[in-house]
Every structure is written in C-alpha cells, then in structure tokens.
Amino acid sequence: MHRTALTTLATAQFTVVLSTSVVNVALPQIRDGVGLSPDGTAWVVNAYGLAFGALLLLGGRAADLLGPRRVLTAGLALFAAASVAAGLADGPWLLIGSRAVQGIGAAAAAPAALALLVGLFPPGAARARALGVWGAVSGAGGAAGVLLGGVLTEAVGWRWIFHVCALLAALALAAALRTVPPDAPRGGVAPSAGLPGALVGAAAVVTLVQGLTSARADGWASPAVLGPLAAAALLLLLFRRTQRRSAAPLVPPGLLSSGTVRPANLLMALLGAVWVGLFFFLPLLQQQVLGAGPLATGLAQLPLAVANMAGAALAPRLAGTLGPHRTLATALLAQAAGLLWLALLAAPGTALAVLTAPTVLIGLGLGTAFVQLTGAAVDGVRPEHTGVAGGLVNTTRQLGGAVGLALLSTASAATPATTHRTAFLLTAALATTAAALTPALLRTTTTEGATR
Template structure:
C-alpha cells in the first residue's frame, strides 16, 4: 500500500488537468486527419479505421490493469512513466513512414493512456479530501476531460488543414513535457507502508483479453454487422473470458478488482451512469460531426470550430456543479444534469437536411453541454465516494473502463443503426434520417442514465464503502507541502 508523503495540491491538479486533456484529445484528434493519413501513408480502406480503433482497444483493454498498478507501484511513478511512454509513442507516430508504424504507435499510446488516466484520477482522490475541495478538483478534471474530447475535432481539423497531419501526433510532445514538469513539482511522493502484495497476473490477462475482445467486437460491427458469425463469436468469447475473470477475482488474495467494491451503491450506480452517459455522449459527438460534414457540407476545420460552444457550456455547467453541489449529494446533479443532457441530445434528433449550424446545432449544443457539465464532476465524485486510498487506483480504473467501454459500444451500436436507416438513400436527406434516428436513441440512453442515478444512488452521502483494512481519514487526507 502506498501513502502520500508531501506535495503541492495546486500543481498536482495542474498535472492531472494537462494529462487528462491530452488523453481525451487523442480519442478524437486523428478522426478528421484520416483522409490525409491515407493519402500520405497508403493505407488500404479497411485498414485506415484501425488508426482510431487500436487506441480505443488498448486504452480500454489495459485500464483495469493500469488502475491496480497505481495502487501497487505508486501513483506518481505510474503517472510519470505513462506520460513518458505516451510522448515517445506520439513522436514515433508523427514520424511514421508506413501504415503499421502508425498503428503500432497508436496502440502504445492507448496502453500509456491506460496508465495515465487512472493515475490522474487517483491522484486527485488521494490529494483532496471528500467534500468541497475534492469536488472543485474533480470539476477541473471534468472540464478539461470534456474540453479535450471536443477540442480533439477542432485541433485535428485545424492542424490537418493548415499544417500537416503529422502534427496531430507531435502536438502531444509539448503537452507531455508540461505534464511531466508538473508531476515532478507537485504530485506527492508515494511511500509503501507495508507489503503491497502481488499483481494478480491471471486476472490482469483475463481482464485485458476480455475487455479487448469486447471492444474489438463492437468497433468492427461497421464491417461485419451485429448478427454476423464473427461478431457473435467475438462477443461470446468476451463474455466467457470476463466470466472467468470474475471467478478469479472472487478467489485471489489481492484481486485486480475487489468485487466487494460494488457493494457500494455509490460505486455501482456511478459506473452504470457513466457507461450509459458515455454511450449517449460519444455517439452524439460522432453523429453530429457527420451531420455537419455530410449533410450541411461544412469543412473539417469549421466542424471542429462548431464544437466550441458545446465545450464552453460544459465548462460553465462544471463550474455551477462544483459551486452548488460541493456540499451536497452528487445524486441531485446527476439526475438534473442527465435529464438536461438527454433533452439537448433529443433536440439534436430534430436535425433537418435543409438546416444550418445556427438552427440545428447551436441550441442543442448549449443545452446538452450545460447538462453534461452538471454531470461530470459529480459522477467522478460518486464513483470514488468513500473509497480508501489503497483502492483509489482500482476505483479509478473501473470508472475509466466503464466510460471507455460505454463510448465504444454506444458509437458502434448507434452508427450501425444510422447506417441501416440511411443505407438505401445516400443523399443528404437519407443520411439525415439515419442520424436523426440514432440521435433520438442516444437521448433515450442518456435519459436512462438519469433514471439509474435516481434509482440506484443513495439519497444522502455515505462514507463507508470499501475494504476496512485502511483508515479512511488517513488515506484521504490532503497532502501537505
């Protein structure tokens, strides 16, 4: 078990914010650069999607392992190592001369992100005590997380249009340098109080393979379809492997994920919420960006810029959530924010082939962005409510895994629905019908997340969740400079 010795909370928060922004940015930054990448490196059409898919695959597949590694080997150590590897992989991708080199670099980026993301969130939960301090820190984390995802489209579009596609990879290098400097200056050192225990190697393999099969099964439905033998076999294999993983975790002394963690309604409810919310949010991002480019005829740069109002209202919503909800239960904000976001995505479903950015995109962006901002910090607070310091990395890994998997499943499922609806009509009107149907379903998915918050989450704060082995007040006390 590791315990924070000293640190500078403000600088640590800056390190987390910069790192999380980069991880979120790289989920989308290459999307609009794909045509330029294909032309330059000579990708085959069916291979090109792996530039995007491989990052999601390795990121999602290694998150649980990354979360547990934080608890075993130290959050600062894993944080810094993940950043270094991410920077090296970004440089390798920026100088890639063949398709396999870029795909390999993106795979390593995903694995590094699987170390950085849980280490960043665990750093916050062990640096700031539950209550107003942690809620403010999570508000910053949430804002940069959402901004990074939205800004990825903008940054990717601008760099591709006015510089070169290689800069969508190389832009990470100065970001890594800034984050590493902040980690060295502000993140508390980790001291091992006693034997940390062994890494659950079998559980790590089963979790990585099971989640990897799940992600690869859903992201390849654009080629094989949900009812194809390939998809069914892949998803069935995933279920079997994950069932084996749960059986192992119930028996080992130091599990990768302690199943007792889910006895907490906070942990269970927050992870269900974020899975559904990510499915609705990520798919809405994807569908609206396609609508603007393929129906409204907007350029890549203009499409990226169109997400700025959404990003700004997410930040405003986050500020409101952290100030109003700092001393209140996250449940209220998640119900209200979830319903408001569902309303915004539902408004998107009214898109028209004869519409415009002002009439069909701006209004829903403002409503949905504000609602999403109300959710982000509270759901992260709920997912770590009462979790003791020795399990902060574990809880963070589970939370990030739920978010990543929700996004992957949501985009794959709703993109398939949109394509099925518009397959017979590839004109703007036909595409519009497909996107509108899928956006309506995305709104229902986010509305279901709000229902989960209302039904599963406790009505009042509860501070007892996890293993009784470590005193909660000791593990969650803020680091002293």
C-alpha cells in the same frame, strides 16, 4: 502546492483526452501519408481506443500497488515516446503500433492522475472543485482535438498532431516530477501476483470492444462479431475465476459495494453511450446533411466544448444548492432535452448556427453529469483502492460508449432516411433512462471496510 499539482494532473488528463479525437479530422491525410488501406485507416483510431479501454483497470490497480506518482510518470513517458514514433512513422504498422502504445501509456496515466487528485483533495468542497477542473479539461480536450487536428493538418501537416501530443506529455511529465508529492511506501502482496488475471481481463475487454465495433460495419450475425463476443464471454468467465483465486485481484473484493461505486458505474456506462453517440453522429450530421467542411465542423463544436467546460466548473456549486443527486438528474434531463431538439433539426437545409442552442444545452448537462458521476464513483473507497476505482469508472464509460455506439448504429441504419434523427432520439432515451435511475445513488451502501 496542491493547486500546482492539480494543474499538472489536469494537463495529463487533457493530453489523454486530446489524443482520442485529434486524429479524426486528419484521417484522409494520414491514410495517404503512410499508405493505409481503408480498414487500416480505422485502426489509427481503434488501436488507441482498444489499448486504452482494455488496460485502464490494470493501470488503476498498478497505481494502487506501485504508487500513483510512479505509474503516472511512467505512463506519460511511454505516451510521449509513442507520440514521437507516430509522428515519424513511415509505414502503416509503425503508426498503428505507436497508437497502441500511446493507448497503453494513457491507460496508466489517466487512473493514476485521478487517484492522485482524490488523495490530494479530501471529500467535500475542495474535492468537488478539483473534480470540476478535471471535468472541464476533459471536455476541453475532446473539443480541442477536433479543432487542433484540423488546424495543424492544414497549416503544418498531420505529423505535427503527434508531435504536439508528445510535447504536452513531456511538459506534464516534467511538471509531475516537480509538483506531485512522492508516493508513500507500499506494502502487501507483490504487484505481479495479479498479472495473470489482469491480462485475461484486458483480453476480454479487447475482444468485446472489437466485436461491438465490427457490428457497425458487418452486422450482428457476422462471424466477425459473433466470434469476438463469444470469446469475450469465455474470457470473462475465466477472469472471474482468476479473480477469486488471486492474491491481488484486479477488482478488490468489496469495491463495488463501497460508497456509491456500483450505481455510479452503471450510470457512467449510460452516459458513455450518450457521449460517444453524440460525438459520432453530430459531425456526420454537420458534414453529410448540412454540408460543412472539417474545419467548419470543428469550429461549430466549440460552443459545445465551452458549455461542457462550464457545466463541469459549475457542478460543485449546483450540487451545493440542489444536492448532488438532483444536480445529476437535472443534468441528464438537460442532455435529453438538447438531444430531442437536435433530432428535430436533423434535416437538410438547416443552418449550422441553428445547432448552437441545443448543443450548448447538451454540453452543460454532459459536463455536470461527468463530474457528479466521477465523484460518486470514488466516494467511500479506501485510499489504497482509489486507483482501481478511477480505472473502473473510465472503463465503464469506454465500454458503455462501445456498446451504445454499436446498438445506435444498428438501430439508426434500419432507417437510413432519418439516420441522424433516430440516433439523437435514442440517445435522448438513454439520457432519460439514466435520469430515472439516479435515485439509486440515494440508497445507503456499506463502506468498503465494512464488507471485509
């Protein structure tokens, strides 16, 4: 029974990750199909990412208070409906709005699915194997999105990108209703008690990510950057105040000091910066410097995806042999080595196939590190708080990626002749820093119950 439920949860995670990358290759066709402006085209990506990143914590907290199965099925149903609307959109605002609603559904489904996985599989080998599957499908979803987006756009048109997402979400929803155990009765405070703080927190994340995203194009001194960043700082202060007064705070007291939650989230933020930086600059290197087309770029990233899946699948065995912390440090150093290797190859005239070896090394490290940090982020957390712990680790990865990409873009733009090389050198430095900080996970921390 648990294996079939794991398949369902993995399908939900695959669908969420797929939708983050499936539109990228098809953006020119989507722009022409609904009459988007250049700025509007970027919002096809940003609307989903902002809604998803801003509401992950709320989705996780809702899973704890309402029940993860209820929140998972509601999120999948909303995601499927929004995907159908996006595929039928005949104007810019309907498409962008549908993408935002997709992100809301994904923000509910992703932490709820992780909470269910943690609840179904107790700490130890069984949970490690389940998290290995989780990490593998996450890697597969990102790569499949690039490839599937190119294939569907060329074969049947861009609208089928969204129809396929709707179909996958509907299949996951039907399977969840059959295979996932019902939620246990929930008591305590009403879920609405924490709604004001949740809305303030979501607004803070949206404005922060928007400001950081604008920095890539407008520069750090632009009002389009400074305004949102200042607003985000004020909203974060207000969020902290509401959390202290709330009967149902978005982040329960003691969560960050339980198990290895705090250091795992710090390292996940660094990994998010490496992850997003890689997948932003690698396609640009392949297309702008090496002259590959969209479909060839997608195919060239398949070895990276397969290696990512292999690293995730092997993570539990490696942790059993080397120990979890040595495994994590080794995985991060493997990424750093692969990124340094890419920096040496980031020059015109390099054959596309030459990138295979370093990207495979990076993929193995990414998959392994993702599984180890996801497991560490929920280790020692009370069962009724696994949803928000899952939302938190996903949020830190999203924010780490947004901050990292803004800084990487700014730094690499200062050396336009060697933009890609600079970006890969900087991401290698981030991975090395994360490896150096890994011993923080070895520190003994209190359990959440002991902090109360």
